[in-house]
Amino acid sequence: MAVNAFEVEAGTGSVSGPPSRWDYFVDRAFRGAARAAVGLILFLLAYILWSIGSKASVAMREHGLGFLTSTTWDVGHQQFGVLPQVWGTLYSSLLALAIGGFFGIAIAIFLTQDFLTPRLAPAFRMIIELLAAIPSVVYGLWGLVVVVPAMRPAANWLSSHLGWIPFFGTTLSGPGLAPAAMVLAIMVLPTVAAVSQDALRLVPYRVKEAAYGMGATRWEAILKVMLPAASTGIFGALVLGFGRALGETMALAMLIGNSNQISLSLFSPANTLAALLALNFPEAGPREVQSLMYAALVLLAITLAVNVLGEAIMARSSRQRVAG
Amino acid sequence: MKRALILLLAITLVTLPLTAPVFAQDSVRLTGSGATFPFPLYSAWFKSFSAKHKGLTVDYQGKGSGAGIQDLTNHTVDFAASDAAMTDEEMAKVPGGVQLLPMTGGEIVIGYNLPGNPKGLKLPRDVYPAMFLGKITKWSDPKIKAANPGVALPDLDITVVRRADASGTTFVFTSHLSAASEEWKKGPGAGTTVNWPKGDKLVASPKNDGVTATIKQTPGAIGYVEYAFAKFSKLDMALLQNRAGQYVAAGGAGGPAALASVQWPPNLRAWVTDPDAATAYPIATYTWMLFYKNNKDPKKAAALRELVDYCLTDGQKMSAAMGYIPLPDTVVTAVRKASSSIQ
Numbered sequence: 001m002a003v004n005a006f007e008v009e010a011g012t013g014s015v016s017g018p019p020s021r022w023d024y025f026v027d028r029a030f031r032g033a034a035r036a037a038v039g040l041i042l043f044l045l046a047y048i049l050w051s052i053g054s055k056a057s058v059a060m061r062e063h064g065l066g067f068l069t070s071t072t073w074d075v076g077h078q079q080f081g082v083l084p085q086v087w088g089t090l091y092s093s094l095l096a097l098a099i100g101g102f103f104g105i106a107i108a109i110f111l112t113q114d115f116l117t118p119r120l121a122p123a124f125r126m127i128i129e130l131l132a133a134i135p136s137v138v139y140g141l142w143g144l145v146v147v148v149p150a151m152r153p154a155a156n157w158l159s160s161h162l163g164w165i166p167f168f169g170t171t172l173s174g175p176g177l178a179p180a181a182m183v184l185a186i187m188v189l190p191t192v193a194a195v196s197q198d199a200l201r202l203v204p205y206r207v208k209e210a211a212y213g214m215g216a217t218r219w220e221a222i223l224k225v226m227l228p229a230a231s232t233g234i235f236g237a238l239v240l241g242f243g244r245a246l247g248e249t250m251a252l253a254m255l256i257g258n259s260n261q262i263s264l265s266l267f268s269p270a271n272t273l274a275a276l277l278a279l280n281f282p283e284a285g286p287r288e289v290q291s292l293m294y295a296a297l298v299l300l301a302i303t304l305a306v307n308v309l310g311e312a313i314m315a316r317s318s319r320q321r322v323a324g
Numbered sequence: 325m326k327r328a329l330i331l332l333l334a335i336t337l338v339t340l341p342l343t344a345p346v347f348a349q350d351s352v353r354l355t356g357s358g359a360t361f362p363f364p365l366y367s368a369w370f371k372s373f374s375a376k377h378k379g380l381t382v383d384y385q386g387k388g389s390g391a392g393i394q395d396l397t398n399h400t401v402d403f404a405a406s407d408a409a410m411t412d413e414e415m416a417k418v419p420g421g422v423q424l425l426p427m428t429g430g431e432i433v434i435g436y437n438l439p440g441n442p443k444g445l446k447l448p449r450d451v452y453p454a455m456f457l458g459k460i461t462k463w464s465d466p467k468i469k470a471a472n473p474g475v476a477l478p479d480l481d482i483t484v485v486r487r488a489d490a491s492g493t494t495f496v497f498t499s500h501l502s503a504a505s506e507e508w509k510k511g512p513g514a515g516t517t518v519n520w521p522k523g524d525k526l527v528a529s530p531k532n533d534g535v536t537a538t539i540k541q542t543p544g545a546i547g548y549v550e551y552a553f554a555k556f557s558k559l560d561m562a563l564l565q566n567r568a569g570q571y572v573a574a575g576g577a578g579g580p581a582a583l584a585s586v587q588w589p590p591n592l593r594a595w596v597t598d599p600d601a602a603t604a605y606p607i608a609t610y611t612w613m614l615f616y617k618n619n620k621d622p623k624k625a626a627a628l629r630e631l632v633d634y635c636l637t638d639g640q641k642m643s644a645a646m647g648y649i650p651l652p653d654t655v656v657t658a659v660r661k662a663s664s665s666i667q
Contacts, residue, residue, distance in 0.1 A: 074519035075490070076512075144541055170524040173483035174542035258488035258528035259520075268524035275488070279530055283390030283490030283516050 052300070056293035067294055073260050073276070075284075080291035082298055084260040088270035089302065092177055092256065093245035095266075096184035100245075101238050103185070104192025108234075111193075112200040113222050125197065132190035140254030143183040144175070148255070151179055155267045172267035175257035181266075183251055188241035195240055199233020200226060232314050239310030246303050249274040273299040351379040352627045358392020358405035360531070361492050361550050362428055362611045365646050366405065369639045373631060380627055389492040390516065396422070396614055402624060404614040407492025408516065409593045420618030423666055424592050425659050426610035427635055429583045429649035431551040432497050433574040433607075435539050435559035438463065439478055442560075444573070446471045449565040449606075453505035455546060456484055457512075458521040463544060471565075478544075481525055485538045485547030488528035490516040496595075496609040497548045503598035504567075504606070533557075548607075551575055552647030568602040578605030579649040586610070588655070592662055608649065615666045625667050632663040 019027070059067070063080060070081020107128060111121050155172035162168045172178060203226055211221040227234070249272075257269020258279065273295055280292055363386035370382035384405075387395075392404035397417050405427075415422045434452060436445060447455075448471045454460045460467065464479045487494045495516045502509040512518040520526060529538040532553040539545045539559060546562075551574050554561055563571040572578040582604035586594045596608055613632075619625040636656050643650040651659065 072519065075517045076515045076519060079519075141537070144537055148541060171481065173481060173525055173527065174485070174538050174545060175527045175529065176524075253488065253530050254534055258530075259522060259524075259526055261522045261524075263524065265524065269527045279489040280517070282388035285390070 049300070052293050052296055056290055056297050059287075059290035059294040060297075063291070063294070067291075068298065071260065071262065075288050078287055080288075080294075082273065082276070082295050084262050085271045085273045085276050085295065086298065086302070087262045088177070088256065089246060089272040089274070089299070091270065092181050092184060092252065092272060093242055095177070095181035096188055096245045097238060097242050098185075099182065100185035100188040100241060101192055104189050104237065104241065105196050105234060107189075107193045108196035108200055108237075109222060109227075112197050113218075113226065125194075128193050129190050131186065136187075136248065136250040137254075139183050139187060140251040143179050143251060143255045147179045147182055148172075148174060148176075151182070159265075159267060166264040167266050169265035170263070170268045175255050175269055176267050177256060177270045178266040180252050180256040180270075183255055184245050184248060187248060187251065188245050191244050192237045192241040195237035196230070196234045199230040199237065202233065203229045235314055236310065239307065239314075242306055242310075243303055246299070246306065247274055249278045253279055273302075351381070352623055354380070354382045354402045354624065354627060354631065355384075356382065356392075356403040356405060356613075357385040357387050357395045357401050358614070359389045359407045359492055359611055360386040361389075361407050361430060362405065362648065364552060365428060365643060365648050368642055368646065369635055370631075372638070372642075373634045376634075377630070380630070382631060388490070390490060392614070396616075402619070403616075403628060405612065406614060407609065407611045408495050409612045410614055418616065420616060423615045423617050423662060424612050425615065425632060425662060426592055426651065426655060427613050427639075427659075428643050428651065429579065429608060429610045430647070431574045431579045431582075431605055431608045431649065432493060432500075432548050433551050433554045433559075433561040434546060434548055434564065435536065435554050435561055436547075437539050437541075437543055437545045437560065439480070439543055440476065442472075442475045445475065445560070445562045446571045447562045447564055449504055449567075449569075452562070452564065453501045453508045455482055456486075456501065457505075457508060458484065458523050458526060459507075461525065480544040483542050483545045484526045485535050485542070485545050486520055486526065486528045487517075487532075487535060487548075488530045491531075492516065492611070493532065493548065493550055494518070497607060499595060499597045500607045551579075555647045564606050566602070566604050566606045567598050567600055568604075570602050572603065572605045574605050575647070576605075577603060579608045580652065582606070582608040583610065583649055584652050586655075588658060592658065610651075615663075617665050618667060622667075628666050629663055632666070633660065636660055636663075 059080065063070070067081055068086065069083055070079065071083050072079045072081050074080075110116070111125055116124065152172050155168075155178060158168040159171045207229060208221050208226060211225040216225065252272050253275035256272060256275060258271050258275055259269035260271050261268070263270065277292055277296055277299070280288065284292055363384070366384050366386075370384050374381045389406035389408050392401075392406050393410055393414055395401045396404040397414065409424050410422060434447060438445070448467065451460060451465075451467050451471065461482055462479060463477045463482055469477055495514065498508070498512060498518050499514040501512075502514040512520055520528075527538065529535045532549050535547045535549050536553050536557045536559055539547045539549075540557065549559070553559075555575060561574055563573045565571050581601045582596050582599040585599045585601055585604065586596055588594055593612070594610070596610075598606060599608070615628055615632075619628065636651070636659060640650040640656065
């Protein structure tokens with residue numbers, strides 16, 4: 001039997017030695033605890049899905065897929081459908097992402113690509129991150145009191161002069177899709193800006209120097225080298241921002257007008273799934289609760305689909321880059 | 325000076341046992357939940373009740389009438405409150421039975437926002453249901469003009485603001501519209517949420533304060549809110565034409581006149597959907613507290629009766645100042661009698 005050199009050493013009081021029983025135990029215990037924690041998270045997710053699903057099952061059997069295509073939410077006649085809410089959720093989130101995403105990435109470029117002195121950049125970054133600390137209700141009130149009156153003249157001019165374009169088909173009276181999307185854009189801005197900054201900062205500075213060395217101008221270096229190199233992370237930022245926009249509740253409930261209709265017009269009131277859930281739960285009767293649970297499942301499915309899609313695209317784009 | 329202080333002390337010592345009679349020794353905690361409509365009044369009542377009764381505290385959470393009924397059914401509270409009382413079906417779910425007690429009344433007003441803030445706009449009985457149905461779409465409509473000679477009405481779109489959340493306020497408002505308008509009854513009907521007409525001039529906001537804020541921010545808006553909210557946020561309120569054809573403002577004698585007309589059934593559950601009296605304001609309602617008839621703890625039952633008694637006596641004096649309608653004396657007597665069934 002071969003002699004274990006480590007075990008020989010163990011007796012000599014040297015620092016190095018074979019793992020003791022205690023080391024083995026700690027190692028195993030830690031591994032077990034980590035596995036249990038992962039299992040617990042999976043269990044929690046499954047349990048949430050199961051408990052919502054079991055409460056929604058009656059409504060699912062009753063309304064079937066018609067729930068997704070019906071446009072009426074009428075408690076009195078027990079008719080439930082969420083197509084307008086699904087439409088409003090996606091429409092407002094996409095609009096918010098388009099605006100917030102553009103400005104968020106622009107801010108990230110501004111803060112990371114040597115436009116500011118190294119002292120000023122952190123201050124700006126902190127100010128933008130402070131936006132994330134403002135409560136949703138405050139955004140809602142601000143939207144109602146400031147954004148809506150500020151947008152109204154422009155919106156009504158657009159609708160009276162360019163009313164033939166479906167996006168400007170109606171006038172903006174008060175709450176509506178456009179102010180809601182605008183406030184939502186500001187709410188997703190810190191998320192997009194922060195994650196994009198991290199992504200841009202991860203690209204080695206040498207890459208940019210190399211681009212300069214090849215004779216690229218500053219903007220060529222940023223747009224053709226830095227942004228593509230950071231694209232995976234920036235895309236992740238957009239997916240995170242979109243997820244935030246989908247689930248946002250209170251500010252939208254106050255601003256979107258909560259009207260169950262499907263309209264292309266940016267100025268007409270709409271509704272979202274999250275607002276529907278938040279506003280109808282407290283007074284809902286047993287049958288409505290089942291339908292609300294079904295609506296919650298739909299929202300969950302949308303966010304899950306967005307995340308999976310985002311992951312897939314990110315995986316694909318990084319593979320392509322490696323291959324190229 | 326010193327003598328006055330001693331006198332004061334003596335008076336306090338003598339009257340202390342009177343104000344804190346039976347419960348001085350052991351503390352009882354009562355919890356309730358439900359309607360938000362009377363919440364400002366109830367919280368004022370319970371605060372002063374708890375202050376005057378040593379060892380007795382009352383906590384009330386304004387969650388919404390439906391949630392209050394749920395809590396009562398699930399036995400998570402000692403009492404609940406609801407604007408829509410409780411249906412027979414709901415009461416059957418509580419073993420031992422439920423005692424409904426009307427505690428105060430309130431009015432629902434139609435608030436508006438017009439350029440120049442004209443006060444005291446008059447809305448005829450056939451006009452305001454049509455406005456909420458989206459049939460009358462302009463403020464310059466001849467029907468509104470005819471009722472308001474001398475008021476400059478602009479050629480402005482009417483934006484209807486409604487409640488986005490299910491609410492007792494909507495229930496009372498739509499019940500009245502259903503009673504006043506056949507078309508409303510056949511269309512949206514009455515309920516805590518109804519299937520509202522759709523359109524880009526009909527928006528919804530959460531809670532009484534959300535609706536109030538949206539009306540105030542939107543020129544040409546009209547919407548319904550509870551009177552106390554409209555009063556404290558200085559919203560312009562319309563005079564409504566009642567069944568007898570008179571225009572009546574909210575907040576005056578019109579509310580009590582409307583509530584006085586109620587014929588009470590034994591379970592004390594009745595609504596005034598469309599009062600007949602010439603002086604009555606058309607949209608008024610009682611709001612209820614809900615109690616278990618069979619409380620397992622006799623001490624709690626005694627405390628609840630004490631609470632009801634306080635609300636009926638000292639409580640009623642606070643109602644009017646806070647924008648609610650005090651109960652008529654006959655109703656106070658009936659409620660006091662009924663409260664003996666809380667055991």
